[in-house]
Amino acid sequence: MNEALRLYGYWRSSAAYRVRIALNLKGLTYESVPVHLLRDGGEQHSDGYRQLNPQELVPVLLHGSRVLRQSLAIIEYLDETWPDPPLLPATARDRARVRGIAQLIACDIHPLNNLRVLQFFEQTWNVPQPERELWVRRWIQEGFTALERLLQESPATGEFCEGDTPTLADCCLVPQVYNARRFGVDLEPFPTIRRIQAVCEALPAFEAARPERQPDAPSRQ
């Protein structure tokens, strides 16, 4: 339990951002190891990093000698290893709802808009930048339209995505809203998402996890 935690991430990676929020909500201290996704063709493609993660993606969390990959799997590991405060609700039914929201974002929005996909469009298909940005916005809008409806219609939605404490779902929502803003998505049609986002942003655990607050953010260097 007392072994060191070391997070390999990138300030603007929304998958790393999710894990930072979870670590902060748990009150865990960790060392941040920046992996620059653009410098020198991408440090995630270096031999050293590939040893840690053959997928050549961030984040990776080291817990002592344990190598943990995939942001949602990492957050579930944190929740099982340090149960307090819980990031998943108490019943199977409620946990399914929280995981479903997290996966709506982490499976059906984010991977489509990841750096490696946008680089493929630019370098292999020569898709112009405005078209690439339309692509990004399309999947965020489609996913948020469904998510807004799920949140609005369910009595389980509270101050946060599920009830009145932050869960795995909020760990995914906030970085996805960050990406939406970055790519100019109009958030006006998503009032519940905006409301929950505002509640989260007011908490220190979310504030400290923001991309701009990370040691490798450009404004900090």
Place this chain on the structure above:
Amino acid sequence: MNEALRLYGYWRSSAAYRVRIALNLKGLTYESVPVHLLRDGGEQHSDGYRQLNPQELVPVLLHGSRVLRQSLAIIEYLDETWPDPPLLPATARDRARVRGIAQLIACDIHPLNNLRVLQFFEQTWNVPQPERELWVRRWIQEGFTALERLLQESPATGEFCEGDTPTLADCCLVPQVYNARRFGVDLEPFPTIRRIQAVCEALPAFEAARPERQPDAPSRQ
């Protein structure tokens, strides 16, 4: 517990295929409700189905009146509700590995190759079919290259992805290999994936879940 299970799926959807495997491994009886993803512009876009899932994607599992969405969340729900046989290992560390493998497939391979993405390329960007198929193969090859290495290098890999019983990871692997074959991916470079696939295919739970065995498969109609 004794409430009816009803799976909304499509014979060739690999996300529905995962859930079918899990239901069969648990020995659960369920009603199969076909949602034809191509007929009449896609039955998943109908008003009735959108009530069940605003994402307009399959699968959805009904358990009595509970509506469960997202294949990995559904499988975790099944595992928590009917713990025997377990589809996740006993320790947090091992569970993280299994979830990490499942998410490598379910987040970083499959969503890129989903029907709605291929339809977007065809209808909006006019990408020719050979280019679309190259796209599909690219992400499967990239994901499988990483997965093969993770499986080969870990002493936790056994007859199956984790140890000697099937887990959530195998529920994801087998449908992804089905997709790989369908799109002509050369599996020669992935001997561990092929070996585990063969072990799974020999089990009745996996056999009964195969797309060709479903009531809505064309050869059965």
